[in-house]
Amino acid sequence: MTMLGAVVERGKTRFAVRAPRAEAVWLCLFDGDTETRHAMEREGDTWVATFPRDLAGARYGYRAAGPWAPEAGCWFDPAKLLVDPYAVELDRRFIQNPALAEHGTDTAAVVPRAIVLSPTPSLALKPPRFAPGGLIYELNVRAFTMLHPDVPEHRRGTVAALAHPEVLAHLVRLGVAAVELMPIVAWIDERHLPPLGLVNAWGYNPVAMMALDPGLCPGGVSELRETVAALHAAGIAVLLDLVFNHTGESDVWGGILSLRGLDNAMYAHAPDGSLINDTGCGNTLDFANPAVRRLTLDAMRHFVSRCGVDGFRFDLATVLARGPGFDANAPIFAEIAQDPLLADRVLIAEPWDIGPGGYQVGRFPPNWLEWNDRFRDDVRRFWKGGEGIGTLATRLAGSSDLFGPNSPQRPCRSINFLAAHDGFTLADVVAYEQRHNLANGEHNRDGHGENFSWNNGVEGPSADSLVLDRRRSDLKALLGTLFVSTGTIMMTAGDEFGRSQQGNNNAYCQDNALTWIDWNTRDHDLQAHVEQLAAIRSSNSARYASFPETAIWLTEDGTPMAVSDWEKPDAANLRCETVNGTGFRIDRRDRTATTLGT
Numbered sequence: 132m133t134m135l136g137a138v139v140e141r142g143k144t145r146f147a148v149r150a151p152r153a154e155a156v157w158l159c160l161f162d163g164d165t166e167t168r169h170a171m172e173r174e175g176d177t178w179v180a181t182f183p184r185d186l187a188g189a190r191y192g193y194r195a196a197g198p199w200a201p202e203a204g205c206w207f208d209p210a211k212l213l214v215d216p217y218a219v220e221l222d223r224r225f226i227q228n229p230a231l232a233e234h235g236t237d238t239a240a241v242v243p244r245a246i247v248l249s250p251t252p253s254l255a256l257k258p259p260r261f262a263p264g265g266l267i268y269e270l271n272v273r274a275f276t277m278l279h280p281d282v283p284e285h286r287r288g289t290v291a292a293l294a295h296p297e298v299l300a301h302l303v304r305l306g307v308a309a310v311e312l313m314p315i316v317a318w319i320d321e322r323h324l325p326p327l328g329l330v331n332a333w334g335y336n337p338v339a340m341m342a343l344d345p346g347l348c349p350g351g352v353s354e355l356r357e358t359v360a361a362l363h364a365a366g367i368a369v370l371l372d373l374v375f376n377h378t379g380e381s382d383v384w385g386g387i388l389s390l391r392g393l394d395n396a397m398y399a400h401a402p403d404g405s406l407i408n409d410t411g412c413g414n415t416l417d418f419a420n421p422a423v424r425r426l427t428l429d430a431m432r433h434f435v436s437r438c439g440v441d442g443f444r445f446d447l448a449t450v451l452a453r454g455p456g457f458d459a460n461a462p463i464f465a466e467i468a469q470d471p472l473l474a475d476r477v478l479i480a481e482p483w484d485i486g487p488g489g490y491q492v493g494r495f496p497p498n499w500l501e502w503n504d505r506f507r508d509d510v511r512r513f514w515k516g517g518e519g520i521g522t523l524a525t526r527l528a529g530s531s532d533l534f535g536p537n538s539p540q541r542p543c544r545s546i547n548f549l550a551a552h553d554g555f556t557l558a559d560v561v562a563y564e565q566r567h568n569l570a571n572g573e574h575n576r577d578g579h580g581e582n583f584s585w586n587n588g589v590e591g592p593s594a595d596s597l598v599l600d601r602r603r604s605d606l607k608a609l610l611g612t613l614f615v616s617t618g619t620i621m622m623t624a625g626d627e628f629g630r631s632q633q634g635n636n637n638a639y640c641q642d643n644a645l646t647w648i649d650w651n652t653r654d655h656d657l658q659a660h661v662e663q664l665a666a667i668r669s670s671n672s673a674r675y676a677s678f679p680e681t682a683i684w685l686t687e688d689g690t691p692m693a694v695s696d697w698e699k700p701d702a703a704n705l706r707c708e709t710v711n712g713t714g715f716r717i718d719r720r721d722r723t724a725t726t727l728g729t
Contacts, residue, residue, distance in 0.1 A: 136217030231386025264676030265308025306665030409486025442477025578637030611724025
């Protein structure tokens with residue numbers, strides 16, 4: 132099988148790109164803005180060009196010719212400079228421009244060029260540094276570090292900032308077992324954002340699946356590799372949030388940037404030829420196509436072997452198993468499990484998409500962890516006052532209704548969380564009943580409508596000390612519930628000290644002070660509470676990784692729970708003791724969640 136991408140080996144440089152239906156493909160080398168085109172030779176579905184010299188550092192792209200018949204799935208336009216799907220570094224960020232979608236309009240001036248890399252020695256493969264049961268800390272690299280007072284200004288907003296000693300110290304104090312980095316590969320803004328003066332701040336709109344975004348990771352592969360090493364030295368694993376469900380080429384009105392101009396068949400199409408949109412983003416990658424699975428696996432191998440990452444979280448992961456319907460035995464699962472580089476990596480599914488049958492919580496393979504939104508919603512409802520203690524007990528004990536029957540030998544695959552990047556921050560859960568997304572330019576119609584949130588009598592910020600005390604008590608109760616739960620737990624950066632987005636529950640387009648974490652206004656009391664919870668849990672996180680052997684559920688007065696106790700609609704207290712000496716007490720009336728024993 133031909134190795135794709137630009138490869139430098141023994142003084143030669145070989146370029147290979149897949150374009151099965153193209154009639155001609157050119158490699159375009161750039162010296163500044165001067166472009167030199169080299170006709171490539173076909174080798175089956177692949178086009179190749181070989182040079183008898185080392186071209187490390189050279190800038191390049193592709194152009195492809197063939198039928199222009201979008202209705203038939205052919206989008207060939209030689210005027211479009213195309214980014215190598217296997218590029219690992221780019222010389223600039225993607226930007227929206229009308230030329231990207233105009234047939235016959237040249238785009239060399241607005242499309243990034245890939246950079247040929249010198250051979251990068253593979254790292255010695257080591258087992259992942261993360262085990263289920265620990266704390267995953269989800270963070271947006273830019274928002275997390277832009278205002279950090281100890282990080283030098285020139286490093287703020289970059290992957291390298293995560294290696295700063297003060298950043299590492301904060302993560303260690305929280306007992307973080309793994310950081311989960313929101314997308315750091317190169318993405319493009321959605322078309323509607325530039326006219327609104329907004330940009331995509333989250334990165335869930337990728338174009339090049341392996342190429343690190345030049346804004347977040349200006350040092351490229353070396354910067355990520357060195358940052359991963361620093362986090363590992365602090366005892367922290369690194370997980371990358373990857374988006375393989377769609378690309379930033381969007382719908383039929385989107386641009387021609389890479390796959391669309393080379394191999395449009397990598398997108399899923401309905402029988403009538405229209406793009407399937409199971410993602411809500413205009414297109415969906417087709418995982419029934421072996422080329423899509425190969426790109427996914429090659430990207431994962433790249434980040435493991437060259438950068439040393441410990442695992443991956445997959446956005447809208449149901450797409451990975453569609454062909455077109457969801458299949459719990461989809462080929463991608465076996466291919467990952469059989470790969471010597473990937474088989475032991477941490478694998479996390481966001482187990483839903485918006486397509487037919489898209490909600491698949493609990494149906495991923497036994498070695499996959501899954502985001503458990505039922506934990507989020509049911510715990511919020513309990514503390515709001517609208518959920519019974521029976522449902523809460525199920526969530527605390529590992530959600531066996533979703534992930535199978537209790538078994539002490541069987542790991543719990545649930546990732547329990549109360550808030551994530553998508554939705555209210557945790558502090559906003561107890562301060563806002565309604566979303567406040569007007570700044571997003573969509574008339575407050577975007578984002579979740581039902582958040583199971585409350586405001587303690589005052590919407591938004593409050594100077595009333597009584598309201599603030601109630602909110603802090605609610606946050607401590609929510610966090611206490613999270614930290615005593617069976618399964619792996621996840622927090623989003625800043626929730627440990629009360630960050631707010633002023634009620635915006637879809638802040639994907641807010642790259643500004645609304646989402647940048649303000650380290651100078653932290654709630655130090657809340658942070659200290661989280662550090663205490665983390666110290667208790669991390670002292671033996673392995674015991675939280677599997678369903679409890681025996682759980683004894685007790686009433687408020689310490690007697691075993693009867694069926695009638697579970698069914699009382701106004702029941703406010705729950706106590707659990709397990710045979711290994713751990714336990715906890717939940718009290719809805721006094722707003723506490725307390726660990727019993729260690």
